[in-house]
Amino acid sequence: MDSEGWGFSPSIMARVAEYAMELWHEHRIPIILSTLFVLGVLRIYLHYTEEPQRLLVLPKLYEGKSQDKEKVAEDGKSFPTEKESLKQPTESSGDEKSAKRKAGPRRIKGDITKKARAGAEATKGPRKIQTLVFYTCLTGSTEKIAKQFAQSLEDSLKAKETSSTYLTPKILDLAEADYDEYFITPPKTDGESIDYFYLLLLPSYNIDSINDNFLEHLRETHHDFRIDTSPLSPILGYSVFGFGDREGWPTEEEGFCFQAKEVDKWMAKLSGRKRAYPLGMGDWKTDGKERMAEWQTGLLDVLQHVEETGGLGEGVPGSGNPIESDDEEIDDDDGEVVFEEGTESKGTKQKSSGSLEDVEDIGRIMAANGSTGKKSSAPIAIDFTTEGKTNKKTTAAAAVKEMVPKNSPTYNSLTKQGYSIVGSHSGVKICRWTKSALRGRGSCYKYSFYGINSHQCMETTPSLSCSNKCVFCWRHGTNPVGTTWRWVVDPPDLIFNGVKENHYKKIKMMRGVPGVRAERFSEAMRIRHCALSLVGEPIFYPYINEFLAMLHKERISSFLVCNAQHPDQLAALTHVTQLYVSIDASNKESLRRIDRPLHRDFWERFQKCLDILRERRFRQRTVFRLTLVKGFNVEDEAEGYADLVERGLPCFVEIKGVTYCGTSTSSSAGLTMSNVPFYPEVCDFVLALEKALLKRGLKYGIAAEHAHSCCILLASDRFNVNGKWHTIIDYDKFFNLLEEKGPDGDFTPEDYMGPETPEWATWGNGGFDPRDQRVDRKGKPIVEVS
Template identity: 60%
Template sequence: MGGSSADMVSGGLLSLWHSYRGYIIIAATVGILIIRLFVNSAPKSTPSASSPPPAKSVPLKAVESTKSPSLEVSREAATAPTTQSRPSSAERQKKPAQAANGPKRVRGTRPTKNGQKGHSDKIEAGQKIAVQPLVFFSSLTSTTESRAKFLSERLCKQSESSIVDGAPAFLPPQVHDLSYIDFEDYFVTVPKVPEQSPNTKYMYFILIPTYNIDSIIDNFLGHLDETHNDFRIDTAPLSGLAGFSVFGFGDKEGWPTEEEGFCSQAREVDKWMAKLTGRKRAYPLGLADVKADVEGPLIEWCDGLRDALVDLGTTGGLGEGVPGSGNAVESDEEDIDDNNPSNGDAQLVDLEDIKFGATEESSAGREALPVDFTTYSKSSPAPQSEPVKEMVPKTSPTYASLTKQGYTIVGSHSGVKICRWTKSALRGRGSCYKNSFYGIKSHLCMETTPSLSCSNKCVFCWRHGTNPVGTTWRWKVDPPELIFDGAKEGHYKKIKMLRGVPGVRAERFAEAMRIRHCALSLVGEPIFYPHINKFLSLLHREHISSFLVCNAQHPDQLAALDRVTQLYVSIDASNRESLRKIDRPLHRDFWERFQRCLDIIREKRFLQRTVYRLTLVKGFNVDDEVNGYADLVEQGLPCLIEVKGVTYCGTSTSAGAGLTMQNVPFYEEVVSFVVALDAELKRRDLGYGIAAEHAHSCCILLASNRFLVDGRWHTRIDYNKFFSLLEKEQRDGTTFRPEDYMRETEEWAWWGNGGFDPNDERVYRKGKKKGTVIPAKPLTNKEAVVEI
C-alpha cells in the first residue's frame, strides 16, 4: 500500500507540471529579471577614508611580461575586497584593440631581484639620477687610446663645472680598451647597477679608428651583429642604457668619402649600437680625418656629449626626438626591418609554403631555398672575386707595432723572435727551464709561430693587444716552405746581430748557427695555421724538434695534428669563470672546446708526450683552485705538468687588462701551490710526483710515474732516438711511445736542487754579488733563489 500511495503522489505532481509548466517558466524568468534590475539600480557605497582601498587587478600584459617561474598572490590581496564596476560601452570603445593571439616574444634579459626585467629606464620621482659615462676605444698604435684619455679628462673637468642641484651632473668617466674587456659584460646586457647607487644610468661613448686589416674591431662588430641577430635574446638588449654616441677616425687620403670607406667601421658600430639600444643615440656620429684637424671635431663632439649628460642628469631624458623622452623619432633607414624590406621586390614565404623533400618536377627551373632558423642576418658572403686579405700587411700598424717589439714578420701571418734566454745562453748565463726539464739549450732553440692570430686575449699575453684575433681562418695562406725558410732566415739574422754583444761565447755562437729545436709558442695559435702538419714535417726533416703549444680552443685541429716531439695545452684556469677572465676567449662555447681538447690529450698520451702548462696568476687562478686543477689532470692524464708563475710585461696595456706586479706570484707561492697539487694527485692515486724545478724562471715540473725508472726521473728527451723512431714509423708504420725516447734527468735539475745548470754562470743584478752559484747540497724550497 505504501508503494502505491507514493506512486499516486508522484503521478499527480507530474500531471501538474505538464499542465502548468509554461506559466512556471515565465514566472521564474520574470522574477530573475526583477532581482537583477533591483541589484543594478542599488546605490554603490563609497569607501570611507579609514576603510582599506580595493585591491588592484593585475593587467594581463604585466603577467605575460613577468619572467618569474611562478606567480604568487599575497594573502592581503586575496582577502581584500575586489568590487569593481565593468567599463561602459563608451569606455570599451576608447580602449585600443588587443593584439590577436599569437606566439609571445621571448626576451633574453634576466629579471632583476625586484622582479623587474633588465635595467629599468624609469626613476622614481624626486630621486636624482647618477649618470655614469663609459668610454670605450680600440687602438693598435695607442693614438686612439690617448684621445680616449683626453676625452675622459675633458669630461671630468666639465663634470666639476656642471652642477645640478648642488652636485655634478654626471660621474667621472671610466675608460675601457675593447681589447681587454669581455664583450658579454658590456654589449649583451647593461652593466649591473651598484647597490649603493640604484639610480645609476650608463652612457656609452665609443671611439673607433678604421683599419684596412683585421683587428679587434672586426670581432667587436661581429659580436654586435651576433647579439642583435641571436634568436635567444631580444634584438635590443642594451635598451636599458641612457644613450650612446660613436666617434670615428679615418684617413681621407685612402678613403676620400664615406661611401668609399671613410670611417666605415665607426659607422658600422654606430648602426649596430642604434639597433641594440633601440635608437638611443645621445649625440650624432662624430668623424675626424687623421690627416687633417682631429682635435677640433673631437672637442666639439665632447662638448655635445656634455650637454647630453647634463640633460640626462637634469630631466632624466635625452630630449625630444629620442625614444621615451619626447616626440617620436622620424622614420629613417634604422626603422626598416632587416627581414621585411619595403621595396616590394622581396617576397615573404610562409613556413607552410616551404616544400621539404619536394619532387623533381616541383623544383625544376628554380634554385633550392636555403632556410636558416638560427639567425636573422641578411649579410651575404663576400664575392669570390674579392681578394683575400693578408693577416699582417707590411703597411699596417700591426706590422709596425710587432716589428718595434722585436718580431720579424715572415710572409703575411707568421713571425719569429729571439728569446731573452737565447741571449742569456749565448753569454753562458743560463738557459730556460726547457734545459733543466728536457735538455734543450736555449741558444739552439728557435721561437716562432706560423700564425700570429689567436682566438684568445689572455691577460698575460706578450703581444699587448696588437695581434689580430679571430675564431676562423679568413686570411691569405702562405705555403709552409715560405714560412720555414723565412723563420730560419729571420732567426739567423737576429743571432748574427748578437756577435758583438759583450760576453757572447764564440763556441756557443757557432753552435747557435745550427737550429736544433723549435718552440711553436711565440704568440698566436700555431694549430690555427691550415698547413701545420706540413710545417712540422719540414722541421722534422732537418731533425729540428718540435714543442707545440695550443690554447685548447681548436679541438678539431688538435685531433688532426700529426706527431710532435712534445705537445702542450695551456691550462690557465680550473673552472669556466676563471678561464673566461684570464684567457678572455672569443668563442662563446670556449669551455666546451676546452673540455674536448682535454679529452683529445687523454687519447694521445700513449702516442706522444703531452704536457699541461699551468700559468699561475695571483688573484686569478691560484687561490682555492687545487682541486679544480686536479680534476682537469684526472680528465686528461698528461705525461707532464708544468707549473709556472706569470711573467709581467710591465706595460700599460697589461695594467688595463687588470694585470699588475701584484699578480706575479713569488717562487715560494708557486712551490706551495705545487706541493698542494701534488698531495691532491697522490690522494687520488693518479701516479704523479714532483720531478724537477727551475727556480731561476719560477717553474716546477710534475711528471707521471711512467717516467720514474728505478727511483730516478727520466723527463729529458733523447732527440736522436726520437728522430730515429719517427723515421722508422714513417717508413714501415711502426708506432712508438713517449717512454721509448726518454732520458734521465740531470741531478742538478731535481726537485730541491734549484735547477740551474752548473756549466753556466749565475749573474745577479741590482747590486747583488756576481758569481757562479753551484749548490754544494740540495737546496730547500726556502733556499731556492729567483733572479729579479
C-alpha cells in the first residue's frame, strides 16, 4: 500500500525519512554500542541457560597404569573400563589399528612449549633444508663472491655426515628477486616440506642503490599493520655478511658496512630474532677473505646444529636481539611505548623519528651546505617518509647525499656508456639517431610521426633515478633506484644550462666524423626539441615544471615520458608538447615481471595515472607507449591492452619492439635475442590491437609507421581530417598558445595540430626519411630493387 493509502502525503514521508536520517547520524555510535551490548548480554544468557551436554570421560591410554574403575558420565550411565575398551576390539577383529580407533581419542596433559616445538620437528626424520644466498652488486664482484661462497658451502655441507638432506644453495640477486615472495613470507613449496635458511651478502654503498630500496622494504614490512611483525619467523635462521671499504669509511661509526648492519637489524625484527650467526664484516681489499672464511666456518657449525636439533637453541641471554646488546643508546622499541606491570614509564628515554634533535640536525645540515660555497636556488630535499629512529651521526650524511657522486661506480659506469652527468642527478647523451641524421642515414620515428628533426633533438633527464627495474632497461641496472626523492636537489637553471652545454659539446665532437652534412651540423647547433626519456624518471624531479618552462621559453618542444608510477607528480604537471606513459604490460602480473616495480601498490598507481591521462586528453597530446617483448607481453595480450586504451583514451598509441641490450644483466633477468620481435610480428600485433579497439567502439586507426625502428603509430580519429591523418605538430602554434594562455592554459591538442602526415610515413610505406640514404651495417648504401 502506498503512502496515500495510509493518509500520509509524500512530503510528510520525506520529512519523516529526513528526521530519521538526522537522528541516525546524531546517535549512531550510541545505537551501535547499545546493540553490541545487548547482543553480548544475550549471548552470555544463552551460554549459561542452555542444557549442558553429556561429557564423556575417556580412558587415559598414555598412562602406564590401567584404571579398572568404571567411568561414569554426568547422566549416570556407565561406560566400559579402560581394560575392557582395549580388550573388546581386539577380540572382535584382531586388528590393532581398529582397536585404537574404537578406543576413542586420547587426551594429553599439558601443552607443547614454543621452545620444544623446534626440537620435536627434528624427530620426524630426514628433513630438507634450502639455503638461499641473497646478494646485491653494482660492479659484478659481489656476484662472483656469492657464487664461490655458494659452491664452497655446498661442498662443505655434503661432507657433513648427517641425517638431513641439504638442497643445493640458491643464489638470488636482490635486484631481480621479488621481495614479496621472500621477505614478507618464506617461499611457498609445492607440497614439499622444506625449511629455509637465509644468507645475505651485502656491500655497502655511499650512493643510492638497490640496498636503499631493500632496506625501505624491510622497514615498511615491519611497520605495516596488515602484516605480522615477525612474518619471517618460520625460517630456520639467517645471517648477514657485509663488505665495506675502510678507506672510504675509516671507522665503523662513520659507515663501514653500515647497510649490512641495518639489514641485520631489520631481519632480526622480521624473523622473530632468529639471527643464527653474528654479523660478519670485512674489507675485501684487506681482510675480506679471512673474515668471510671465519664467518663460513661458524655458519657450518650452526647449520649442523640446526639439522640435529631442529632449531637454533636458546643461546646466551640477549642473543637474537635486533641490535647489539651493548648498544645502550638505542632502545628496541620501534618508537612504540610499552608499559609493563609493576613498572613506571620513563618519558626521558622515549625516542621517535620526529624528535627535536632531528629538527636541529636539519639546521646544521643547511648551514653545512651553505658553507661549501655552492649557490643553489633550490632547498635541500629531505626524506620525511623514513620510519623509525635515526642516528644523529648519520642524519647529516643521509640528508645531503648526492644521487650520483662523481667518485661512485654509478658515475663511472654511466660516463663510460656515453652520458654526461650534470650536477648530481641529471644526465644528457647524444642519441644514435642524432648521429645518423647528421650523416644523412635516416632519422628517428619522431620525424616520421611528428616532424621532429633528429639532429636538432636533445635527449636528457633531470632525474637519473627510477622506481622500476625494467628487464629491457638500457642502463642494465646501473642507474639509481628509489621510491621517494631523498637526495640533494639541483636547481633547474643549473640542469638546463648544463645539459645544453654538454649536448653541444657532443655535437661538436661529430665535426670530424666522415659523412656528416655541413648544413645539418649547422642546424644541430640550435636545439629545437628535448626528449625527456633518456633514463630514470624525469617526472620524479621536484622542479620539473620549472625546467619545462625554461625549455619552452627558448621555444624548445618537450616530449616527457613517465612510467605511470607517480600519479601525484603527473597530476601536478603543467603543459608539455606531448605527454607519454609507458604501458609495458596489460595486467598486473605481466607488469610485475617486466617492469619489476619497487612500489608495492604499483598496479593501483598505474591505473591512477591512466585515469589522469583520460582527464587530460582534451588539454594535452597524450600517448601510450607499448614496448613489445616476446615471451613477456605479446602473446594473447592485445585484448588486455585494448582495455587499458579504453580506460585512458590516449590521443596516440605507439607500439615498438624492444631493443636488445646484449648484457649479462639482461640475460639474468630473462631477456635474450629471442625476446626481440621481428617487424612482421609487431605488425600482426598492431592489427590485432586495432581490431580489439574497434570491437569496443573505439575509433583508432594505423596512422604511420617507421619500419627501421620497428615502430607503428595508432591514432585517434580526432586527428583524421577529411580522410587524412594529421599527426605532425605545429610547434610555432604550440609556443604561441603557451605564451598567450600560460603553462596551465586551456587549449586542446587540435589547436596545434599540424599538416597531414607525409605519404611516405603512412601505413604500408615504411616511414624512412626520403631525404636520407639507407645503409647497411658496414655503411654501404642499400639499393632498393623495384
